Every structure is written in structure tokens, then in C-alpha cells.
Amino acid sequence: MTDLLDRLRDVVGDDHVLTAADDVAAYVVDWTGVHAGAALAVVRPGSTDEVAAVVAACHEAGAPVVPQGGNTGLVAGGVPDASGSQVVLSLGRMRTVRDVDPVAGTITVDAGVVLADVQAAAERAGRLFPMSLGSEGSCTIGGNLATNAGGTAVLRYGMTRELVLGLEVVLPDGRVWDGLRGLRKDNTGYDLTQLFVGSEGTLGVITGAVLRLFPATTRHATAWVAVPGVAAAVALLGLAQERAGAHLSTFEIANRQALELVLAHLPGASDPLAEPSDWYVLVELAGTATDDGLDDSLEAILGDAVEADLAIDAAVASSPARRSALWALREGISEAQKVEGATLKQDVTLPIARLADWVDEIGPRVAAALPGVRPVTYGHVGDGNLHYNLSAPASSPASTEGRDGDADLRAAAAHLSTAIYDSVAAANGSISAEHGLGRAKAAAAASYKSEVEVDLMRAVKRALDPDGLMNPGALLPPP
Amino acid sequence: MTDLLDRLRDVVGDDHVLTAADDVAAYVVDWTGVHAGAALAVVRPGSTDEVAAVVAACHEAGAPVVPQGGNTGLVAGGVPDASGSQVVLSLGRMRTVRDVDPVAGTITVDAGVVLADVQAAAERAGRLFPMSLGSEGSCTIGGNLATNAGGTAVLRYGMTRELVLGLEVVLPDGRVWDGLRGLRKDNTGYDLTQLFVGSEGTLGVITGAVLRLFPATTRHATAWVAVPGVAAAVALLGLAQERAGAHLSTFEIANRQALELVLAHLPGASDPLAEPSDWYVLVELAGTATDDGLDDSLEAILGDAVEADLAIDAAVASSPARRSALWALREGISEAQKVEGATLKQDVTLPIARLADWVDEIGPRVAAALPGVRPVTYGHVGDGNLHYNLSAPASSPASTEGRDGDADLRAAAAHLSTAIYDSVAAANGSISAEHGLGRAKAAAAASYKSEVEVDLMRAVKRALDPDGLMNPGALLPPP
Numbered sequence A, B: 001m002t003d004l005l006d007r008l009r010d011v012v013g014d015d016h017v018l019t020a021a022d023d024v025a026a027y028v029v030d031w032t033g034v035h036a037g038a039a040l041a042v043v044r045p046g047s048t049d050e051v052a053a054v055v056a057a058c059h060e061a062g063a064p065v066v067p068q069g070g071n072t073g074l075v076a077g078g079v080p081d082a083s084g085s086q087v088v089l090s091l092g093r094m095r096t097v098r099d100v101d102p103v104a105g106t107i108t109v110d111a112g113v114v115l116a117d118v119q120a121a122a123e124r125a126g127r128l129f130p131m132s133l134g135s136e137g138s139c140t141i142g143g144n145l146a147t148n149a150g151g152t153a154v155l156r157y158g159m160t161r162e163l164v165l166g167l168e169v170v171l172p173d174g175r176v177w178d179g180l181r182g183l184r185k186d187n188t189g190y191d192l193t194q195l196f197v198g199s200e201g202t203l204g205v206i207t208g209a210v211l212r213l214f215p216a217t218t219r220h221a222t223a224w225v226a227v228p229g230v231a232a233a234v235a236l237l238g239l240a241q242e243r244a245g246a247h248l249s250t251f252e253i254a255n256r257q258a259l260e261l262v263l264a265h266l267p268g269a270s271d272p273l274a275e276p277s278d279w280y281v282l283v284e285l286a287g288t289a290t291d292d293g294l295d296d297s298l299e300a301i302l303g304d305a306v307e308a309d310l311a312i313d314a315a316v317a318s319s320p321a322r323r324s325a326l327w328a329l330r331e332g333i334s335e336a337q338k339v340e341g342a343t344l345k346q347d348v349t350l351p352i353a354r355l356a357d358w359v360d361e362i363g364p365r366v367a368a369a370l371p372g373v374r375p376v377t378y379g380h381v382g383d384g385n386l387h388y389n390l391s392a393p394a395s396s397p398a399s400t401e402g403r404d405g406d407a408d409l410r411a412a413a414a415h416l417s418t419a420i421y422d423s424v425a426a427a428n429g430s431i432s433a434e435h436g437l438g439r440a441k442a443a444a445a446a447s448y449k450s451e452v453e454v455d456l457m458r459a460v461k462r463a464l465d466p467d468g469l470m471n472p473g474a475l476l477p478p479p
Helices: A002-012 A021-028 A048-061 A115-124 A141-147 A192-196 A230-247 A256-265 A294-307 A320-331 A333-340 A352-369 A405-426 A442-448 A451-464 B002-012 B021-028 B048-061 B115-124 B141-147 B192-196 B230-247 B256-265 B294-307 B320-331 B333-340 B352-369 B405-426 B442-448 B451-464
Strands: A041-043 A065-068 A087-090 A097-101 A106-110 A164-170 A176-179 A205-212 A219-227 A248-255 A279-287 A313-316 A374-380 A385-391 B041-043 B065-068 B087-090 B097-101 B106-110 B164-170 B176-179 B205-212 B219-227 B248-255 B279-287 B313-316 B374-380 B385-391
Touching: A002 A041, A002 A048, A021 A041, A021 A087, A048 A065, A048 A087, A048 A164, A048 A205, A065 A141, A065 A205, A097 A115, A106 A115, A115 A141, A141 A205, A164 A192, A176 A192, A176 B451, A192 B192, A192 B451, A219 A230, A219 A294, A219 A320, A230 A248, A230 A279, A230 A294, A230 A352, A230 B230, A248 A256, A248 A320, A256 A279, A256 A320, A256 A333, A256 A374, A279 A294, A279 A320, A294 A313, A320 A333, A333 A374, A333 A385, A352 A374, A352 A385, A352 A405, A385 A405, A405 A442, A451 B176, A451 B192, A451 B451, B002 B041, B002 B048, B021 B041, B021 B087, B048 B065, B048 B087, B048 B164, B048 B205, B065 B141, B065 B205, B097 B115, B106 B115, B115 B141, B141 B205, B164 B192, B176 B192, B219 B230, B219 B294, B219 B320, B230 B248, B230 B279, B230 B294, B230 B352, B248 B256, B248 B320, B256 B279, B256 B320, B256 B333, B256 B374, B279 B294, B279 B320, B294 B313, B320 B333, B333 B374, B333 B385, B352 B374, B352 B385, B352 B405, B385 B405, B405 B442
Parallel strands: A041 A087, A065 A087, B041 B087, B065 B087
Antiparallel strands: A097 A106, A106 A205, A164 A176, A164 A205, A219 A279, A219 A313, A248 A279, A248 A374, A374 A385, B097 B106, B106 B205, B164 B176, B164 B205, B219 B279, B219 B313, B248 B279, B248 B374, B374 B385
16 A cells, blocks of 8 residues: 555645554544544545545555545544545645625535635625534535535525535546536436435545525524423424514524533533523524514514413523524533533434424433433424434442443443434434434444335445445445 | 236226327327327326336336326427337326325325325415426426426425425336435435436336425515516516515516517416516515515515616506416416417526526527527526527518428527527536426537536436336437
């Protein structure tokens, strides 16, 4: 493989082929800290042509390629396996916003542009790029595209696949497909763009994209609402949708445990309501500069909700600073849970009509599997998507017999995941709503699919990557 | 092939295998009347299992299959070629609405349900299925899905692919893929649903679908607006989007020639404005039952438009009957043009910023190619999509030297199409916005694509249909 490394150095320069342990460390472990591997090298090309040359070299050498964006994934989709034979291809140096066209409503970007920088470029042009995630300060748009990322704006604007018009992709043999078209309507063949979106780097490397922009939403009405339970939250969603229509842009849920972790670990966080509640929703209406009456509309919805026993109390943001403080409670959950200790991440969708029953049923099951486990439940109710994350039992010497809660959780992780997956599958849900499968969930997902469906997926994979060199083991388990 | 026909009769019954010339006549010519072929047989299965058995039998016999819905296509995508060897598989007997779930916002239908019946089923449940086309009374949802149909609601709700959550598909070997999932978020592998949408029956036969429903829009404000030109229409679109936001649901354009054909051929049609104008737009705001102020909002937009010289005059619908009358002017164009005589259909997208210039440039070119040709120009300005349809020169003995205008148009059709395609391609547009490619445009579309892109499409085709029996020659030209 020395030949390959030399060739890669010729392509990108010595400084951008990393092999020393210290240099590669940040690229081989994902955000969870659980999924850790080893790389033959980390290569950091600076252009589409360099990506193409790197992939072509790996193709000729038979070396597997693992594309990586901001490395904020949670399912071992962007980090190498333990073999030490895989080349990590980091897109992090490709950070150019190539074009912004506010009239056409498009922005064209390199894959390595950080999501927050895409948002900022759109804002400077008086437009909105609506995708928003907790990790937006470090995740890249290429990773968002490769995983079909979700986030808090899906309710109104859809998943990543609904926000993209065209792609530029380096294929597994190193050829470049230029599909950077900005047309809303183009029925001239198979939708290759949609095929690559969500393919998790297993069919090629996304190097650029044309994304959709929307009218800027400069007005907001935001509230943190205590609700009696999940069923009430779902009913409140229906009420808000009926009353606010397309203005309803956010409808997020969190349980008390989630809020308590944020209050404990996020500097400056405070409970916006006087009394604790088992469940909360963060609701926001958003409008353009000429949309008056959002505040009145939200107040009316909340008033009716309290009347109908769908809400207990609410804190309405009275200023941009208060709005940010309410959002911080929601956006801080993931980080706070990480600080608290070991976490078993889950990312499930349920048919929305079954969401409340599912939460009621799964609680006792996970408690039976690991006494003391703490469900930190939050997510995107409007999409039926919950992050049903389990924090380790709070450590207490009396109960752990020399082991701490983190170790208990890790020991029970496979068992807990299977219990959750089984119950989600039985309810016709999805075991990965927005995080993708990576290597962590590929086998589990395949086990819940029909043989026909797995065959179709394998046929697509073989057609585009016949040598199986693109992110092997991710999305589909080894044959 | 007698064996195959016997086997097909065993599957669907003698009455549903048509071979007599009179019986098959309606299935072998498409709506244009131009694309006419011959069929080995027309088979009309009544269930997914029957479709599977029919496809399996054809697969074993090596007989090509041409899936057909309402046969309203315009590009030879759903009719057989002239060989007489192809089996037309009509989905017209599969007309069951399987399920409507207004809470989840989903409807599950057989592929053969007529679009208007999908709309009606949604309306009975208090919801909206927004897709709307001129042919909605006879086209089927399966055909809409196979072609990724567009229509007049794309501006607000998107193309067909944005309205579908899951599919049931009979694969080329007769196996059934059950992908009938109603989840908004499901990142568990390649998006097979999106791969089949728009694949024009070349990868399998869509037999069922789960579609998205939206809040019913029961309030409308509608106007027929005379505008000074295409550039003004595009500017007025920007104004309307800024002012009406998500309430803007329709923004259609038509030239004077289009209106005149409707006035001549549609019984009861009348010009809503006192003075003729070269160009018109039909604009509509739509809202739910609680949306007040649509009329005021439209009046304000039109007032500002006149002020800014973006509009000359406007007729605002004062009643549901007047609204229907304005819509009839737009929806009647295609039929009126057919009555008028031979038509060369076009369906192009331009980047919206280049739309006005393109219309200015293409007029002289087509006039040079065929003096007297009449561009009947209309379509979905909001999507950059024009139906730049050419009607034959009005017949006049002095100028035709024994030939009529229809014959002149047919003789010049290939030349005219190439001129239009070339200019669209040069402007980074698409030669098929919403009609698809069929066999009529497959070769042309491939000629404007890169070799890499055609290779990718062929790889997908080979992977799913290795024997090449599904709608051969449609979407991709023969290798």
C-alpha cells in the first residue's frame, strides 16, 4: 500500500495525507465515542478533481474508501472499521460556496461547507436555507446529503432530499457525474440525485450540490409549553396545524428528564416555567416580513389548548434573546446527555397515531431490561420521530456491585436496542428516522426488511459500485 | 406466443386478455394520436397478485411489457411500439382506494385509481390531495407516479415525487416489493420509492402507493391578469411570492393565441377582460377555513402590480362559478388546441431568470423554420415550465400549394423540435419538465446528457431489469 500512499501524496500534497496516530485520531472515532476504527490514511483533497484522482487511485489499488464530512454521525457511517485498510476521504477542505442566486432560489456549494455557513450565505442573500440541526456548527452539507439529514425544520420544509435540486458526485471508479442542475422540474430519466441522497457514501462521493432557498422568515412566535403527555402533544400538533397552517415551523417534544439534564449541564439554562411537567413541546410559528399576527395566532392556539386540556402552562418568548434561550433548551439536550455519561442513542419513527401508546409501552420494557435506566426522550413530534435515548442509571455504590451505570448500559446496549427495534417494527415504524444506518444499524435494518427489498438494495449497490469499495459495510451488511 | 396468451387468460380470465383489433385500438394509440403501435395483447389484471402473475409469465416467455394507466401520455411512454410483440399491461381495473387516514395525512390507493377519484376521496376525509392536471378525469395515479407528473399545484406542493411516501411495485421477474410505508422519515437504505417514481415503467410496474394529504384549502382568491410580457409575469411572480408566501398556490401563464383557441373551441368560454393582451397569468391564493384576508391580499398584490407596470388589468373571481370559469380558460387550452388541428407538443423548463429571453429568441427561430406556425404558449411560470406548443399554420390555399397546414407541421416536426431542444439545452434547461421521455424523447434526452450520466442510468436499468423487458425503448434509447 506504500504505492497507494505515494500516489495519494502526489494528488493532494504531503500535508494532506495523514497517517500518524495523533493526526488521524480525530477522524477515526465518531461523535458517540463508541464507534472507533483505524485508517490506512486520512486524505484531504481540496477540489473535485482531487477527490476524483484520490478515488481513482484507491479503485485501482483495491482500497476501500470511507467518505467523511464533519464527523458528527452517530451510527459508524463516516468512520473506518478496525481493519486499518480503509482510506478516510475527508471533504473538510472543500468549503467554497460556489454561487447564490436569490431570484432562482438556489445556492451551489462544495460538499465540505459547514451547514451553518450554508445558512449564513443564504441569509446574506436575503433568503432562508431551512435545514437546522444541533450539530449545524460542525456538520457539513455533504454529510447532510449523504445521510438525508432531518432536524427541526422537517415539519415545514422536509428532509434534506426535499431541499436538493442537483448533485456533483465522484463515482467509485473516479469519474465525475456533473448533475449540478438547479431546475425544479426535469423529468429526463431516473432521479440519480435522489438515489445518491441518503446513500451514505456507498455509491460515490458527493462533492457539490445545488440546494433550494426559501423566503427569509424574519418573524417568529415561540413558546415552551408544558403538556400533560405525548397524546396531548399529538393533539396539540393537530390543533396548531389547523390554525397556523404553513406558518407552523417547529413542533418539538422533550420529557422532563431531558430538560433536567440541560438545566444541570448547560451554563445559564433555567426552567422557563414555575412548575415541573412530565412533558414539554417547543412550538414556533415563522413568517416573512409581511406576516403580521403570528404572536396573536400563537396566543390563541395556546389559549384553546389550555381550555382543551392539551396544555398546562406556556412561556412565550418576548424577545429574540428569550427565543434563543428557549431554543437552547431543546438544542442542548444531546450535548447535556453526553456530559451526563454513557448514552444509548435511538432515532425512531412511529406512525403518529401510535406514538403515545408506543412511549407508554416501551418504558416498562427498557426498565425491565436495565433497572434504573433513564429514557431521555425528545424529538420531532410533527414527523413522528423520537430520539428515545437511554442514559445510564445514576451510579450508586449500593446497586452496582462494583460496576458503574455506564458499564451496565454498555453491557445491556444490544439487548435494549433489540427490544426497541422489535417494538418499532411491530408498530410499522422505522428504526432510523434521520441518522441513517452506517455500520451500526445496517444488519438490524436488513433483518426487518423483506428479502425482495434487500435484494433490490444490493442490486443498486452492485450496479454502481461493483467492486464494493465505497464505504463497505455501511447501509447494507456484508453479503 | 399462443402459450403465453393461454397462460395470461388463466391468470386474468378470457375477458381481460384483448387481442381483437377493435378491442385493443384504444390501448395502442396515445392521446396525441401521433404515437400508434400494435400489441401482442392487452391484459387487464384486477389485483396486485394478478399483475405479478402476468409479469412473471411475460418474463418467462421473454415478452416485453408496456404498463399503461389512463393512456393520457404525450411521449409514447405507455403505448406499444409497432412490432406487435409487446404486451400492454393496463392497470385500469385496479381502482380501489385502500385506506384514508386523515390524522396521519395519508391515502393508500391502487395504481389504477383515476386522479380525480384520489382527490375526491381526500376531500371526503376533509383533506387535500393537491396534484391537479388537465387530464385528471382520466389519468391514473399509477401513471402520475411512473412519470413524476407535475401540473398546476407544483408551485406550492411539488411534483408527484414529493407527494408519495411509499410504493408497491411488481418487479420485472414478477416478485412484489411491498414498500407501502406511510412514514415521513425513514432513513433505512436507498430510497427505492424515489427510484421508481419517474422511471416510466422501465424498472417495474407500480401497483399501489401511499400518498401525502394536506389540510383542505377551502378558501380561494383567483384572478385572470393581463400582463405586458413574460418578464413582467416573472417579476409579478416574485412580488406575489413575497406578499402571499405559502398562500400562493397557482401562477400559470398563457399567451393570447392560447386564449383565442379556448374562446373559439370551448363552449361558453368568454374573455374575462375588455381589451386583448399578448400575455395573461392565472393567479390564485388558497387557504384553510381559518385563513381570512385572501381577497384583500390578492387585491393589494394586483394593485401594486398595476402601479409597477407588471399588470395591465385583472378580472378577480367574485364567486365559485366565476373561479371555475377562469380555471376553464387555463385547463381548456390543451383540448382546444387539439380541436384546432395538428399540434407539436413541447414541455420545457428554463431557469426562471432566462425564461423571458428564451421566449423572445425562440419565436423567430420557429417562424423561420415554418412560416405561419402558431406558438400556443402556456404553462407553469412558477416552475419555469412552459408548454411551448406549436399549432399548424392556419390553412390557406394560396400558401400551401396543395398541402394543408397540418401536413406542413408534421413534415417540419423533427426540425422544429431539434431547434427548440438545442436552445433549451444551451440555456441549461430541460427538454422534458413533466411529461417524461417515453420513446418519443428518449434519444434526444440522452444526446444532451453526459456519457457518465447515460452510463449511470443504464447501470440502474440493467440492475433492476437485466433482460430489458420492461417498457423497452422508453426513457433510455436502445443501447
